[in-house]
Amino acid sequence: MIYTCTLNPSIDYVVELDSIQLGDLNRAKRTEQYPGGKGINVSRVLKRLGVENTALGFIGGFTGEFIREELSKELVHHDFVKANGTTRINVKLKSGDETEINGQGPTIETEQINALLQKVEAMNEGDIFVLAGSLPASVPADFYKTLAAAARARGVKIVADTSGPALKEIIEEKLFLIKPNHHELGELFETTITSKEESIAYAKRLVESGTENVIVSMAGAGALLITNHKILYANAPKGTVKNSVGAGDSTIGGFLAAYTQGKALEECFRYGVASGSATAFSSDLCTKEEVEKLLPEITITQV
């Protein structure tokens, strides 16, 4: 079973406008709301690509109810721990540029933290556990590491997609996959990455310290996959970007979908990049049809 974990889910409230004037009344052309948070996006993409999985995390209030209902409608399994407060609403403004305002999220109590740990302790060898997104302020900074260590002790493969201090903590666990974008990879090593060569050099350091697969995504400039044996580059297909929210999560969803279907590493990478780009080119997350249409446009080259 694949489990995803979103410690701080969200409703993504997408507001499309021609332009925004700060300090003025602005009227939206279109608004949408989606269940959000990085792990939840991975779960939705996996399901769309035909892979059963369970979404875990903390959820509360009327916003949490909305997320549960939407996931149930899409037949995505979920087993959230109930938070006392209200799950956040993240505002995604689209006015030519994309501007995001992410909320803080509810306070998580010790018994809720323990309840989530118990779910991890019930995982089995061969399961995959995806830890994705930011940590609510009330959760200890090393909580991802605690969850990853508990899962790894049970023979579970760990996938991480986070940034800042949480990423620094979790890479100490031997991870199956991480997918930083090149900015996040730079931040991890307290530097600025400006080239493919630099991305490769820093990703290699992660592989040397025990991470099995590192995907460095570079938005429209493609992506790199670095392992102990291979360095691969994939171009990103060309298209009109409608929504980059969830593109990185879709890369992980696509990669894991292909991996669990027994595909070779190169194909998993191709599937990941196609899924990321298919999401970037649509208003919601990618569908299977959109992903498969892009596959022939992606060339994987050995670096």
Ligand SMILES: Nc1ncnc2c1ncn2[C@@H]1O[C@H](COP(=O)(O)OP(=O)(O)OP(=O)(O)O)[C@@H](O)[C@H]1O
């Ligand atoms: N402009 C683009 N054109 C084509 N594909 C894109 C574009 N932007 C993103 N993608 C696709 O999405 C993948 C992930 O994008 P990106 O590198 O921006 O990750 P990210 O920063 O984690 O994304 P996000 O945080 O927006 O979900 C890329 O590898 C690529 O496949």
Ligand SMILES: O=P(O)(O)OC[C@@]1(O)O[C@H](CO)[C@@H](O)[C@@H]1O
């Ligand atoms: O605040 P975090 O947890 O870092 O990111 C949350 C978020 O921006 O990430 C997803 C896209 O990757 C969105 O669905 C969600 O709103």
